[in-house]
Each structure stands twice: as structure tokens, then as C-alpha cells.
Amino acid sequence: MFVGNTAPSVQDTLKQIQSNGSIGPIDLSGLTSLRFRMRSQFGSVPLIDAAGVVVNAPLGQVRYDWTLADTTTAIDSSPGPYKAWWHLDFSGTLIDTPEFDVMFYDHSPRREVGPCTDWCTSQDVVACFSDVAVDACLSSAVAMASEVLYELSGRTFSGWCQSTIRPCQNWGCWSGGPLGQQFLDRGHVVWTDGGWRGYDNEPCACGSWVQKVLLPGVAQSVVRVTIGGVVLDPSAYRLDPDNTLIRVDGGAWPICQNMMAADDAVGAFSIIYSHGYAPNEIARRAAAQLAREFYLACAGQACALPSGVVEIVRQGIKVTRAAAMFQNGSTGLAMVDSFLAAYGACEPTYVFSPDTFPTSRRTA
Secondary structure (H helix, E strand, O other), X not given: OEOOOOXXXXXXXXXXXXXXXXXXXXXXXXOOEEEEEEEEOOOOOOOEEEEOEEEEOOOOEEEEOOOOOOOOHHHHOOOOOEEEXXXXXXXXXXXXXXXXXXXXXXXXXXXXXXXXXOOOOHHHHHHHOOXXXXXXXXXXXXXXXXXXXXXXXXXXXXXXXXXXXXXXXXXXXXXXXXXXXEEEEOOEEEOOOOOOOOOOOOOOOEOOEEOEEEOOOXXXXXXXXXXXXXXXXXXXXXXXXXXXXEEOOOOOEOXXXXXXXXOOOOOOEEEXXXXXOOOOHHHHHHHHHHHHHHHHHHOOOOOOOOOOEEEEEEOOEEEEEEOOOOHHHOOOOHHHXXXXXXXXXXXXXXXXXXXXXXXXXXXX
């Protein structure tokens, strides 16, 4: 969903394991109450607890229609990602479904460097410190704190990213040569030889039929799959924990495509998905504390950040020298340094092999 939108609605089919072991829809004919509930991943209190709509009771089909308050004020009070579930009441018999992910995006410019999303929100800073106010200066301070901690911690938490891949075979459509992936992420194009395969060396495939595609990174959810200009129904595939997208409707993924065509054009095959790690609690609190200091500096007030100038007096001689802002990765802020002590030892590692296809970077 985009922030401030009220469509599309949440649509779901509730299923259960039947007495014979098969999976079938829950008959909602005797349902007395249906609630849609959503919480922040970082909290247990529902941000949304509202009535849902039963679309087809025998088939277990339900729907929730967003309100404007749901996608604005409700999510302003706590950062995402969010977890949602259905609460069923069968005349006193209460059932909660497993949680599913809900993610909100806005139309801000895409970052080329730094984390994909900020590590905290303006509300996080205000909740912890009474001497800040929500304004443009605070928004900038939150972004700065997120970028600084992202780099100082060895790029530990990327936030929530959204990327598009165009799976493609590198050696012609039917030659049976190595297969690769075109991974469009933050301006980079990466080809690998360890992606999906569709011939005899793929035990999960049938002949030239490809049933699985490996999504690079830590895949969280699939936004959309488009084949030949047609959006594939989500029931046709599933995302496994090993970042593999499996075709489950009896069909297969295309082996080749027209890479000159647009993502949603005839002859193209594209997958849009969300991936990455959200900051944990200590990372959020550290970002909030650092953002507060950046805010105070922006507002011209006294802050705890080093000024960059140190005066040393020895035997009547005064020496003035410049000091690094965060020398040795230390900020002087308790929460921030506690986080960096736990996560700051990590350094990003890059591995290149002459056996793989070259990596190209988009420069314009």
C-alpha cells in the first residue's frame, strides 16, 4: 500500500486443515464477528482493529476496506513493517489467523546510497525526547542518523527495499548453457551463474520447464509478477524461506524473454519483490538518539556531538587541533555506542570470482 491510499482492499481466503488432512476453506456461515487487526512489528498493541466484510461465507472469502486514517494517522504512531491478521468470533469461539505482512510506501525519491528506509521515524524521536518538534529539520536529522549508523555498523540493517529482477538465460533460449539473473537494485545490474536452472541439472524441473526462481537478497514478500504484460495471480506461486519463488499452479516460469521490452510489456518477464532487514529495537533507539543530536545542531542549540575542535593546554601552551566527528566509531552517546559495540565490528565483504559473469554498474 502507499501511504494515504484507501485501495486496493485487503482480500483473503481463510483456510484450514480438514478432518481428512486436505486443506480447504473455513465455512464462515456461523460467524458472528470478523475483525481485521494490524500491529507494528515492534509492538503487540493493534494499530487497527476494525470490522471486516465476509464476501463469500462457504468459501471463506473476506475483505477489509481501508480508511484514510488507517494509512495515515494509524501508521504514524509506530514504524513498519506491519503484521496483520483476522480475528474470528463464532458465538464465543475465538480464532486468530496467522499473521501476514503489510508494507506501506511513499513517493519519496529512491535512495542511491544508505539504507532503503530510515531506521526510525520522527515520532520515535519525539516519544523519547521532549526538546524536539516534528518539522523539516527533524526529518532531515532522522535521515542523517539512519545513514550514519548504517555505515558505522557495517551496513547491518538495509531497511525495506523493493527491487525488480528480469530472470534471463545468458546463452540463448534453448542452448542449455549457464543461466543467470539480471538484478536491478539501486542502480546496479548483477549477473550470476547460480540462479535458476531449467534442464537436467535442475532436479526440481521437468525438461525445459522451470518451476523455481531464486530471488537475490533476503526476500520478504512478492509485490507483483508480470509475464507477457499480464499480472500473475498470487495463488499461482509461493515464496519459500530460502528466497525461492515456486510456481504451484502447474505452469512454469519463462526460460527466455525480450530484454529490450519494458517490464510490463509483451515478451517480458519481471518480478517485483520486497527484501532486506528492518532495524531491531536497539538500532531504532540508537537512531532516535543520534537524530535528536543532529536536530539540536540543525536548530542551533547545544548538542552532545563533538564540534571537531579540541583545545589542549599543557604547561601554559595551548594547542588547537581538529578531531574526527566519530573517531574510532564512537559517538559519545550511550545508546548509540551500545548499539555500535554490538554491531559495529561488522565490515561489508565483497567477493568476486573470474568464473562468474562481469558486474556492470549504471552510471547515468
